[in-house]
Amino acid sequence: MAHPSQLGLQDAASPLMEELLHFHDHALMIVILISTMVLYIIVAMVTAKVTDKFILDSQEIEIIWTILPAIVLILIALPSLRLLYLMDEINNPHLTVKAIGHQWYWSYEYTDYEDLAFDSYMVPTQDLTPGQFRLLEADHRMVVPAESPIRVLVSAEDVLHSWALPALGVKVDAVPGRLNQATFIVTRPGVFYGQCSEICGANHSFMPIVVEAVPLEHFENWSTLMAEDA
Template structure:
């Protein structure tokens, strides 16, 4: 999700997003090297009128340009496979939160606590305060403690939605009749914004997601206030 004057990815707010950023940089470097090499060869062939009479056919060069792409794919595939396993790993989550996508708002249920569930609607433009972000702020934020593993169970009540927070490296489809799972660990106190990333109807653009990570002490106070 691009923001004002942002040229690169958002600042990482979780270890998963840091790993995704590293993989992006790693892959981008390989692509830049390939682009430069292929571009140089194409320019050389276009502007060079000469023919090497001993290089019209060569077994060695064909072996080289077959092996090099295979090695390049290995350098991309190994970190990618590692990331796939890391993204699916869940170890002793502190709390579990179930989020349900509706047309066009989100519902949150904290199953580890009694009677703690609420709906999260976008704040209309006419009701915004000066410090609110247009089309991004909500009336009830999802609140979690930082430096703790959180398990999310994601589903939908009507059509397919997608629960997405770019700075956390999270994008999970919310499908009716199915529970999808993801875990994450916020690394600092922050407010993170996201939006539904699956076209779900007329007001698809008006169901933002706001995740607030706070210290465990303040999280306990928030729980007591909400219950």
């Protein structure tokens, strides 16, 4: 969960998000090095008025500033492509949940259970209890077992939506008539918040996503109670 004056991304709660954080830091260091070098050259040329022919017309310098950007691009591209392939992998999920976007709420269907489905609406500000977050709390949370591969099938009923959870490194477009999928593993029990990340209409900011990760035995008890209530 983000907090006021926070710098950087949210703490990772999945292996994929940990990899994304590492890639972010890796790319940021490269950007800092490039920016520092370019700034140094600009300052040196302005203050010292460097006009030496070797610097301006040297063949060696031209070779360096042609090869160096190619090396930098390779250093960024290789881990980036690795992450892209990891994000697309679906390896024997233990649970599949279908998330459907509506104007303006989410509905969830647990496809491995016969009667386990519900709608998830934002809790109005006047109904919040102490400890709940404004514009982020939902009346029904998507409950999943921790430390288990989860597959999410995402679609929409009306317009474009986007199912996004920053702490889990998941962001999937919800397109009417199309089924997209993503996978994640929650590494620890907890409650994780997200929001629709596609401008889907007047109440775009009022359809939060809340995922609660619990131990497997608690999830089994919850699924049994929900199925009985249905």
